[in-house]
Amino acid sequence: MVNELWSPPGANLSRAGFLRGSGLLLAAAAGGGLLGACAEPGSGQGQAAAGGDGEGTDFTFLSYLTLDTLSMSPEMLGLAGGYFADHGLNTEVQVVRGSPQALQTLLSGVAPLTRVGAIDLMTARTEQDQPLVNVGTIVRRPSIRIIYSQDRPLAAPEDFVGKTIGVPSEGGTSEKTLMLMLQNSGIDPEQVTRQVVAQTPASFEMVRRGQLDGYMGSIDIALMVESTQEGGAILNPADIAAVKADTQIYVTTEEAIEQHGDDLRSYLAAIREAVTSIVEDSDRSRTIETLRGEYSFATLDDDEVAPRALDEGVALWTDDGNADELLVTDTDLWVEAVAELEEAGFISGAEDPESWVDNSLLEQ
Structure with missing residues (x-):
């Protein structure tokens, strides 16, 4: 229990200048109850940040975390560094309360993409038979x-x-x-x-x-x-022990791939470029300067913590140095992770888990 x-x-981290000059996107109401798959709740309730100059295609990304943690640095740099705008997207981040609401809102059709733990998708596919698809692995450890x-x-x-x-x-x-x-x-x-x-x-x-x-x-x-x-x-x-299922992935729906495939491809390409920029910034100083131009919160503002957190992030995104296959999901490891959850009794009845993965949106 x-x-x-x-x-x-005073438990919440301080935050100021939450993406200066950005617009506010009100959280859309999602029908129905929350999905049973549960992850850490974000503290935001409909807060959002906008990127781009407003001239591109409008694109909404659902985030279960507010943009006051370096865990979200690929998204933050995508906005602050102009990577989304360069790919023709006028991107807005809609913050929701946790992975269940992110997935529920995604399924309602309000937005085409979110990022959650792989365990969340695996649970939703097996327990609710939801048409969710993993279109990219961002965190590999x-x-x-x-x-x-x-x-x-x-x-x-x-x-x-x-x-x-x-x-x-x-x-x-x-x-x-x-x-x-x-x-x-x-x-x-x-x-x-x-x-x-x-x-x-x-x-x-x-x-x-x-x-x-x-x-x-x-x-x-x-x-x-x-x-x-x-x-x-x-x-x-x-x-202590490896947990294969503990990864983070970008998730969409089968319908969204059909309707928004080009926009999803552009978003993921921008994320890949943002991550590559952080990887190539050896001391992380350029990245930190760019992020601080738009954001201010405790861990980003700390000169010791910020570069160390980004170093850890690089290890997670590249599997400790292998940047050749950014975002690509290894389907063999994916199947092993599903089996791990089944053996632990967290899910049951998983059928054809390879079909839950679509790497095609990452193709250049």
Whole structure:
């Protein structure tokens, strides 16, 4: 059972100048209930950022995270660096509350593309038989980190037994990743208590007080804790056990591919160019300067954290240096990831998972 847990006041990261000069896109109402697949909720409620000069084709991207985390740096640079505009897209980012709402809004036809965890698509395809398609893998490795105190290390599988770990949402990608990590390392996940906490640096205070033994957060938040909190430490779940299903993908629908194929192709090409620009910016200084011209939030504004977070991002996007196949989904690994979820009991009845992947929109 996952329990709700209080998080300290002031938990949200500071943010100013949220894409200066941009327009506001109101969140469209999506009919029906939320999908059962659950991931970390974003804090935005219909906030949005616009890119381009308004002369291109209007294109809406659904984001389950607000643009105040370097986890979204490909999208932010696509806007701030003009990559979407160069591909003829007047792009707007519509922020929704979490992956379930992102997928529900996508299915309603309000927008043609979103980015979520692979686990979300796999769950929706098997549990709701939704016509969702993976059209590109942006994050190829686990992008979540476990934040803990050096006084109570979490460095080996057995260190987790009997402990309490904070997760951003019940049943979300992070919790499932934690459970798969434990299961793959021979630990019964039920030996570890999970409690819902805010995914912010401020939640480290609960670790300090002993209310938690650790909690899961994004890379830039984890780096901020390590940099600013005495005794703060970080664990990459992959150092305990690999979780094949813990990737992030761009998702559309079969109908959207038919109706918006050219726009989807342009969007993905712009993302690929933005990522390539970050990869080629060896000290990340040019990237940081461009992003700071349009955004201001805690991890981006920190001269130590920002380049380290982007370094980690490059490793995630390129599978630690292989930039030749940016965004291309390896269908063999995809099938193995689906099998991993089935064996863990998270999904069942997966049929022809190769058909859930379409790399054709990445072709030049």
